[in-house]
Amino acid sequence: MSRLSRVRSEARAAYTSFVRRRTAVFFTFFFPVLLIAIFAGLISTGGGGTGLFSQPPGYYVPAYLAVVVLFTPLSRVSSEVARHREGARFEKLATTPLEKWEWLFAQTLVNVALIAAASVLLLLALLAAGASFALSPWFVVFVPAVSVVFCGVGAVLGSLADSQDGAIAASNGVAIPLLFLSDTFLSPAALPDWFAPVMNLSPLTYFARGVRAATYSGATPGWPGSVTAEFAVLLALAVAAFAVGAALIPWTE
Template identity: 75%
Template sequence: MSRRSRVASEVRAAYKSFVRRRVAVFFTFFFPVLLIVIFAGLVRTGGGGTGLFSQPAGYYVPAYLAVVVLFTPLSRIGSEVARFREGNRFEKLSTSPMRRWEWLLAQTLVNVALIALACVVLLALLVLTGADIHVSPWLALFVPVGSVLFCGVGAMLGSLADSQDGAITASNGVALPLLFLSNTFLTPASLPGWFQPITNLSPLSYFAYGVRAATYRTPDALSTSYAGWPGSVAANFGILCMLAVVAFVVGAHLIPWTE
């Protein structure tokens, strides 16, 4: 069996595994939609100030997309790696021609496709709720690369966790702080001055910087954050690409192919 056939076979298996899990489908597609309906449709945004949801709706496009780009790969890849470990399925795969990076690539391809579809739905809903969004071609690059990055991180968490429940707990423990402390829902001005540089250590920040710079025409007061970021869209994309490569390589390396 060729490498392409091995990856394609695992892609089909991963997709079928996803659609059979209704909870996974709900949190990938309907949970982010629920957030938009509540906050962009009912609560509304743009009240001024520096607090949560105080900016115009377009400012929060990276935040809504981050819900899918961050949570879906962390929870799905993390739990899938842990599930394969508990069922000794990696040991069986190790006797086949498939390599661990091929397995992770197949899982990543499924996640990228599903996340991209979910992001299209979210963007359409945001436009319907009146958000002023500049639909940029950069979105077709940031969403897949961000998904690859967190698929790699999810593989790390699943490899290091002691069980499937532990992997899910770890993914939520990582995702929740990153979601709110990575220049997504909270503006830099709403955080303490000493904490603002720390947000630049989060890989999600560069997703948020790049997507916001590409889709939202900010007033001068919001055009930059700490230390001159977000900078150019291309610069943020370059950093995100480097982080994605590192995360994928490390995640693949940590997969316990043989216990």
């Protein structure tokens, strides 16, 4: 069996596993839209200031996308790795030609495809809610890149957790702080001055600043200073996260 065939077969299995889980489908496709429906009235005020939902709706486009690109790969990949560990599935896969980076690559492909579809649905919902933003081609590269980052991080969490429940708890423990402390819903001006450099440690920050600068009039990227540079950092983090995640998968525990 060729490498392409192995990856395609594993990706098909991953997709089938996803669609069979109604809860996963709901939180991937409909939960972010539900958030928009809940908060549309709040963010539409755009009263100014630095607090939560104080900016115009278009400002929060990357924040809502962050819900999808952050929670979906972290929870799905971490739980999938932990589930394979508990069921000794990696040991069985290790007896086949499939390599562990191929397994993670297949999982990542499925997640990127699902996240891309969910992002399109979310953008349409934002437009329907009255958000004003540009449909920039940067969406096409930023969304997959940040998805790969958190697929890699999810693989790390699933490899280190002691159970599937532990993996899900760890992914939520990572995702929730990042969602609000990565220049998404809260701007740096709303946080202490000393915390601004800490934001640069989050991959989600480069996603949020890059997408906002590319799609929202008046927004400017932070460090390192341009949309292209933000994407370059994110791409480097994606390669590193995938490599570390693949290396830590316990193929033969």
